[in-house]
Amino acid sequence: MSLAAPSDPAPPPRPASEPAPETGPSVGGSDDDAPPRPPFAQDWRRIARMGAIGAVGQIFISLSNMPVKLDGRAIIEGVLSLGYLSLVVLPLAAGSRVGHQLRREGVPFHRPGAHEVVGGAACGALVGGGLSLLAILIANFNLREPLVNWSPILADLLAFNRGTAFAVVIWLAIGAAVGAAAGLLRVVPPLARRVLWTMVLTLFGAAVLESLTTDLAEGMGIEALIDWFYAPRGGLTITGAIALAAGSGVLALVGRGRIKGAKARIDALEGPARNRAQGGLILATAAVLVILPMFAGKLTNELLANVGLFVLLALGLNIVVGLAGILDLGYVAFFAVGSYSAAVLTAATSPRINPELPWFVALIGVVILTGLVGLFIGAPVIRMRGDYLAIVTLGFGEIIRLLFLSDWLSGWFGGSQGITNIPGAEIFGLAEVAGTDPRSVFYLVLAFCAIAIYVSWRLERSRIGRAWMAVREDETVAEAMGINTVNVKLLAFVVGAVLGSFSGAIFSAKVGSVFPASFLILVSIVILVVVIFGGMGNIVGVIAGSAVLIGVLGGPKQPGLLAEFSEFKLLIYGALLVWMMLARPEGLIPSVRRTRELHQEELAQDAWLRGQTEDDHLENGEGRS
Amino acid sequence: MNAPAVEPILETRDLSVDFGGLKALDGLDMAVYPGEIVSVIGPNGAGKTTLFNAITATVAASEGDIRFEGESLIGLDPNRVTSRGIARTFQNVRLFANMTVLENVMVSQHCRTRQSVFGALLYTKAFRDEEAEITERGKEVLSFFGHRLVGYRFDQPAYTLSYANRRRLEIARAMATQPKLILLDEPVAGMNPTESAELTGLIGRLRDEWGFAIVVIEHDMEVVREVSDRVVVLDHGVKIAEGDYADVSTDPQVIEAYLGHGASA
Ligand SMILES: Nc1ncnc2c1ncn2[C@@H]1O[C@H](COP(=O)(O)OP(=O)(O)OP(=O)(O)O)[C@@H](O)[C@H]1O
Numbered sequence: 066m067s068l069a070a071p072s073d074p075a076p077p078p079r080p081a082s083e084p085a086p087e088t089g090p091s092v093g094g095s096d097d098d099a100p101p102r103p104p105f106a107q108d109w110r111r112i113a114r115m116g117a118i119g120a121v122g123q124i125f126i127s128l129s130n131m132p133v134k135l136d137g138r139a140i141i142e143g144v145l146s147l148g149y150l151s152l153v154v155l156p157l158a159a160g161s162r163v164g165h166q167l168r169r170e171g172v173p174f175h176r177p178g179a180h181e182v183v184g185g186a187a188c189g190a191l192v193g194g195g196l197s198l199l200a201i202l203i204a205n206f207n208l209r210e211p212l213v214n215w216s217p218i219l220a221d222l223l224a225f226n227r228g229t230a231f232a233v234v235i236w237l238a239i240g241a242a243v244g245a246a247a248g249l250l251r252v253v254p255p256l257a258r259r260v261l262w263t264m265v266l267t268l269f270g271a272a273v274l275e276s277l278t279t280d281l282a283e284g285m286g287i288e289a290l291i292d293w294f295y296a297p298r299g300g301l302t303i304t305g306a307i308a309l310a311a312g313s314g315v316l317a318l319v320g321r322g323r324i325k326g327a328k329a330r331i332d333a334l335e336g337p338a339r340n341r342a343q344g345g346l347i348l349a350t351a352a353v354l355v356i357l358p359m360f361a362g363k364l365t366n367e368l369l370a371n372v373g374l375f376v377l378l379a380l381g382l383n384i385v386v387g388l389a390g391i392l393d394l395g396y397v398a399f400f401a402v403g404s405y406s407a408a409v410l411t412a413a414t415s416p417r418i419n420p421e422l423p424w425f426v427a428l429i430g431v432v433i434l435t436g437l438v439g440l441f442i443g444a445p446v447i448r449m450r451g452d453y454l455a456i457v458t459l460g461f462g463e464i465i466r467l468l469f470l471s472d473w474l475s476g477w478f479g480g481s482q483g484i485t486n487i488p489g490a491e492i493f494g495l496a497e498v499a500g501t502d503p504r505s506v507f508y509l510v511l512a513f514c515a516i517a518i519y520v521s522w523r524l525e526r527s528r529i530g531r532a533w534m535a536v537r538e539d540e541t542v543a544e545a546m547g548i549n550t551v552n553v554k555l556l557a558f559v560v561g562a563v564l565g566s567f568s569g570a571i572f573s574a575k576v577g578s579v580f581p582a583s584f585l586i587l588v589s590i591v592i593l594v595v596v597i598f599g600g601m602g603n604i605v606g607v608i609a610g611s612a613v614l615i616g617v618l619g620g621p622k623q624p625g626l627l628a629e630f631s632e633f634k635l636l637i638y639g640a641l642l643v644w645m646m647l648a649r650p651e652g653l654i655p656s657v658r659r660t661r662e663l664h665q666e667e668l669a670q671d672a673w674l675r676g677q678t679e680d681d682h683l684e685n686g687e688g689r690s
Numbered sequence: 691m692n693a694p695a696v697e698p699i700l701e702t703r704d705l706s707v708d709f710g711g712l713k714a715l716d717g718l719d720m721a722v723y724p725g726e727i728v729s730v731i732g733p734n735g736a737g738k739t740t741l742f743n744a745i746t747a748t749v750a751a752s753e754g755d756i757r758f759e760g761e762s763l764i765g766l767d768p769n770r771v772t773s774r775g776i777a778r779t780f781q782n783v784r785l786f787a788n789m790t791v792l793e794n795v796m797v798s799q800h801c802r803t804r805q806s807v808f809g810a811l812l813y814t815k816a817f818r819d820e821e822a823e824i825t826e827r828g829k830e831v832l833s834f835f836g837h838r839l840v841g842y843r844f845d846q847p848a849y850t851l852s853y854a855n856r857r858r859l860e861i862a863r864a865m866a867t868q869p870k871l872i873l874l875d876e877p878v879a880g881m882n883p884t885e886s887a888e889l890t891g892l893i894g895r896l897r898d899e900w901g902f903a904i905v906v907i908e909h910d911m912e913v914v915r916e917v918s919d920r921v922v923v924l925d926h927g928v929k930i931a932e933g934d935y936a937d938v939s940t941d942p943q944v945i946e947a948y949l950g951h952g953a954s955a
């Protein structure tokens with residue numbers, strides 16, 4: 066500490082984020098901007114290609130039955146349902162994408178204008194045309210046999226109950242309109258764009274969070290307000306939607322730059338002031354999380370508890386994958402071992418041994434057992450690298466489940482019958498945590514999440530955490546620098562396993578029964594998706610990832626806020642993951658490191674490096690003169 | 691040669707490394723004495739880097755023995771070799787690019803530190819002391835290179851450094867492992883004449899001030915002449931000459947090896 070003395074040379078404010086000064090859709094009018102292109106000088110091949118891809122996508126969405134299934138869920142009463150929303154996403158995306166220009170040195174950047182609107186409309190119309198085509202096909206052919214969703218219901222939905230001809234025209238029109246709107250978004254000034262986006266996201270968010278807000282409002286006794294916003298049969302009322310849009314628009318106008326400014330101010334703080342600001346933020350978050358469930362009903366608390374369980378799992382996996390760089394595809398194994406060992410140690414119905422320990426005492430056993438299993442699985446696995454390791458962990462994940470399922474061990478774990486009637490978790494005689502009282506489950510989960518966050522945070526800033534990162538960066542060099550890579554990786558595996566076992570132990574007390582079927586490979590995949598989606602290596606990112614994916618879409622077995630999605634969950638997970646990898650590989654809320662790693666930003670960096678070597682020469686020159 | 695009374699710190703005896711029929715090293719006998727700077731030179735592909743790899747156990751020796759402070763290194767893992775007191779740099783710089791400059795020199799002290807997970811979690815006094823200590827030592831080795839790697843650079847990711855600074859940080863990272871012997875693989879490659887002259891001086895200071903024995907692989911004859919107490923010349927994995935710079939540079943066999951390969955001397 067004492068070395069950080071004023072003798073340091075004046076640090077020029079030159080963080081890694083410094084290069085790439087004018088990417089992003091900043092205000093038009095910089096020097097290399099070219100005038101807008103003429104409206105009809107389009108790259109028609111590109112439009113045709115994107116339109117065709119989008120059209121196929123539309124047909125796929127329709128035949129997956131998403132529009133029909135989701136039509137029941139209203140976003141805005143009588144105006145838009147989730148089903149129809151699923152049919153305008155692609156025209157919107159395609160219409161926006163077609164007007165995208167890369168800002169490259171030496172290549173003129175045309176100011177967006179009518180060209181983008183026309184292009185967007187054309188591309189959107191093609192995408193919408195996919196549905197026109199589908200409507201014609203449904204009217205004339207019967208392909209129900211291979212395509213189960215090739216149904217009159219779908220045809221009626223596409224035609225708004227007005228016949229094929231209407232369907233053909235209306236979808237071309239809707240596509241063109243949506244595409245044009247997307248193009249228009251590129252033209253309007255950034256402020257307008259931000260306001261519009263805020264309004265759209267607010268409306269969507271309010272509609273998605275309907276059950277949550279209603280539940281909370283009931284808890285706080287303001288149902289009247291809620292009845293005004295939400296229609297009786299779900300969805301926002303039109304008046305409510307208008308009010309929300311107006312309100313959020315005004316807020317976006319007023320609050321423009323405020324949030325960013327506040328964040329920048331916190332980031333600029335140093336030393337104790339910064340710690341205090343961050344501490345305050347953490348305390349505030351904790352307070353909300355503690356107080357919120359008191360007003361929430363069963364449903365909300367159930368949801369929060371489920372999200373919490375996955376946060377716990379994701380935090381554990383984050384240590385293994387995000388910090389140490391070990392791609393573990395069988396993480397569910399530790400969740401399973403945690404659940405089963407807790408069940409065996411606490412339940413009177415456990416087939417072979419049933420010590421009926423209190424939950425907290427059993428937890429010690431759970432931690433030890435899972436740690437041992439982690440060591441046992443880890444020891445052979447950890448010597449492998451890369452793809453081999455991933456495949457082997459995948460195998461072990463399945464082996465553990467099959468062992469619990471097997472006849473051989475059914476005397477211990479009940480085979481496919483599992484173990485039932487697991488008592489809730491007794492908290493020092495203060496409270497009983499069980500599935501019937503999701504609020505208490507949530508508080509228990511919250512406590513363990515706090516522990517897991519503390520563990521992740523502390524370890525990352527320790528000798529062990531740095532060794533994990535070194536192993537992730539370059540295993541050979543890490544070993545040559547004196548790190549026992551086998552031990553260090555094994556440790557990551559075990560710490561991850563123990564965190565996962567907490568989640569398992571709570572899970573068994575919450576659900577009251579454990580079956581092998583709760584521990585499918587799918588769980589591993591979902592946790593991994595959560596970690597990747599949220600932002601690998603970042604605690605906040607992992608929490609946000611769980612909230613969005615598990616909370617909104619739902620977990621492997623747990624329904625989310627959009628329960629209608631449950632059938633299409635995996636489809637959407639997959640699509641989100643692909644999109645994420647293409648557009649934002651560092652995740653929703655990335656760790657600073659990962660961003661650097663993934664966006665090499667080579668041009669900018671080389672430029673920076675060049676400047677840097679010049680600095681050095683200058684320094685040398687000065688030193689000599 | 692050095693006074694025979696002193697025991698060599700590193701000694702290879704009849705060391706051979708086989709890559710599926712290709713003998714990258716063939717019966718090499720070589721010794722390094724404490725406080726000595728030995729240069730290893732030779733044309734491309736002579737087996738110089740392979741020698742370093744064999745010493746640090748990155749590749750296995752197929753025959754012979756490597757002894758460090760009188761004990762054999764054969765069969766040890768690379769990390770054990772490092773904790774015995776041998777550190778190295780890499781010909782093609784291999785930093786932990788996404789870790790900060792300071793973290794790079796902190797993590798390489800891993801084998802000198804003991805704190806466990808529990809120390810970190812309980813945030814014990816011992817843990818905090820150890821962290822402070824390795825931070826301090828990290829800053830100390832970084833300040834060896836003047837102001838280039840200190841101050842605001844402590845917290846910059848290693849990949850933002852210039853090429854020359856990356857090479858310097860690699861040396862700092864090796865120093866932080868608290869070795870007795872440092873192996874430098876072409877430390878000035880890619881540097882301009884000013885930078886390489888300066889680093890040449892630093893290599894001398896590494897020995898004088900820090901007391902390391904040093905083996906350096908180098909193609910730049912300027913540097914070799916400046917720093918070496920002794921030069922070992924390899925060709926096709928065989929030692930073809932050994933002695934001080936003046937002797938070696940006039941050795942007909944050495945000239946033949948370089949010219950015969952068409953490489954620049
Ligand atoms: N891992 C390996 N597998 C197979 N062959 C190898 C391996 N490493 C090195 N070699 C071969 O061994 C020989 C010696 O290589 P080495 O890298 O030691 O040369 P060098 O003297 O360091 O050359 P340079 O001056 O180009 O760095 C070369 O012919 C090389 O191709």
Ligand SMILES: [Mg+2]
Pocket residue numbers: 738739740781
């Ligand atoms: Mg080499």
